[in-house]
Amino acid sequence: xxxxxxxxxxxxxMLGEKLSALLGAxxxxxxxxxxxxxxxxxxxxVARGLGVEGAVTSPTFTLINEYYGRLPFxxxxxxxxxxxxxxxxxxxxxxxxDGGVTLVEWAEKIEELLPEDRLDISIDRAAAGEGExxxxxxxxxxxxxxxxxxxxxxxxxxxxx
Ligand SMILES: Nc1ncnc2c1ncn2[C@@H]1O[C@H](COP(=O)(O)OP(=O)(O)O)[C@@H](O)[C@H]1O
Ligand SMILES: [Mg+2]
Numbered sequence: 001x002x003x004x005x006x007x008x009x010x011x012x013x014m015l016g017e018k019l020s021a022l023l024g025a026x027x028x029x030x031x032x033x034x035x036x037x038x039x040x041x042x043x044x045x046v047a048r049g050l051g052v053e054g055a056v057t058s059p060t061f062t063l064i065n066e067y068y069g070r071l072p073f074x075x076x077x078x079x080x081x082x083x084x085x086x087x088x089x090x091x092x093x094x095x096x097x098d099g100g101v102t103l104v105e106w107a108e109k110i111e112e113l114l115p116e117d118r119l120d121i122s123i124d125r126a127a128a129g130e131g132e133x134x135x136x137x138x139x140x141x142x143x144x145x146x147x148x149x150x151x152x153x154x155x156x157x158x159x160x161x
Pocket of ligand 2: 039040041058077105
């Protein structure tokens with residue numbers, strides 16, 4: 001488990017952008033954290049890093065937005081999902097195992113559907129007193145591939161970058 005602190009929305013986006021360079025087809029990134037934590041901000045960085053052009057907005061009402069950069073980018077936000085069945089109707093597995101990068105906001109809502117082979121990223125407001133714009137980004141995984149990826153990411157994330 002690795003914890004990275006960011007001090008602005010731009011910095012959180014930059015972290016997503018750096019991560020994107022390490023991503024390959026079929027990768028799954030699960031984002032956790034309350035409303036306004038910075039999940040979409042992080043997703044926008046990933047999209048930018050994958051070479052997606054144009055605006056990336058939160059798919060809160062559409063559940064999923066598809067973009068095409070270096071790889072397809074499937075951006076999900078399951079906040080408004082009423083049941084896991086709805087997710088099945090969406091054909092989520094096709095996305096998870098397709099040749100793109102899938103990123104899910106509010107992944108805690110579909111925990112039972114998530115494969116172990118995934119990168120978990122939790123974004124939380126930092127401790128009181130650190131200021132409104134500080135966030136704590138926690139990266140973890142049960143899968144060896146993503147553990148290595150986290151290690152690799154740390155080699156080019158330096159405080160203040
Ligand atoms: N360090 C930070 N990282 C990410 N967002 C931040 C940070 N500091 C302030 N913010 C602000 O918090 C909000 C995060 O919004 P958003 O990314 O849409 O959150 P979520 O998708 O988790 O609901 C934005 O208004 C952003 O400008
Ligand atoms: Mg969001």
